[in-house]
Amino acid sequence: MPKKKKITPKQETALRCLQQNFDKRAELAPSSDDVHATISKSSPVDIDVDADELEKNIATLSINNGNTRIRYxxxxxxxxxFDGDKSFSHETHEVIELPxxxxxxxxxxxxxxxxxFVKPSLHPQLTNECIALTGITQVDVDNAPTFREAIQLLDGFMKKHSDKLHPPPQIGSPPPNGWPNLGPRNYVWVTDGHADIERxxxxxxxxINRVRLPAxxxxxxxxxxxxxxxxxxxRxxxxxxxxLAKWGLSFEGREHSGLQxxxxVARIMLFMVQMEAVQLKCNRSIVMEMNLSFAARQL
Structure with a gap:
């Protein structure tokens, strides 16, 4: 077990406020039916276009800029x-839950x-091991949108918050001349490890679905x-x-539920910023290329 860090009274107050905000947000979580009803056909992410300029503009799509403060x-x-093989072979992975x-x-x-939830293409029937680990049922994925539709739903979520996120998220396929150079973002993506995005x-x-990773x-x-x-x-x-144990906290919900x-991850990041004064800085980067190969590196 990791050693718990001693918390000061001031930090205890900050932690309590963070937890109260988290509890309120969890109560307001939308149902999957509400989300699925918003699928739009107007913003498909398609690879059958000319190459955009993501490889050239990778620096502008990061937050490594002293003049830009991350807010979100x-x-x-x-x-x-997955097929139950403890090696987690790359051949078995398809997204089935996207939170x-x-x-x-x-x-x-x-x-x-x-x-x-997301309906898988190559492996539509979930294995017993997958169901046991994730808690996701066959009915959940059978009634779910396809991967392409799920990305469109995520597009809609990003567009909904375009008044906060700057530069505004680049939705859908790039224009013929590529995305414009919009400068560093005031938001950053966070994952627990690199498998979620890169694998x-x-x-x-x-x-599998011939969909470009959204810009x-x-x-x-x-x-x-x-x-x-x-x-x-x-190490x-x-x-x-x-x-979470670093702050004397426990996991809330069911482990390996994507949403939980x-x-x-959000709780930990807020504690890192509020209680550890961590300065947010990208430590990995990912770029999807036109032919669906991708470049990834540690920064």
Missing amino acids: ILCLDIEAT CILADIKEGKIIDEFHT FLCLRSCR YISGGYIDMKLLFKTHFKE GFRRLPDM DARQ
């Missing part, structure tokens, strides 16, 4: 199919949530597991419950 974090935790938690780090609270999204589901995800992002290890100068692997895991 988008916490992503994906659940994917996103939007949090305001200045206010120290979650302000909105996105969630949808589950890019390596498998984007390729608003491409670029720099924060691998929270790497950030946590760097900040606390630890070992840390699960979400281990990270994403909420815990």
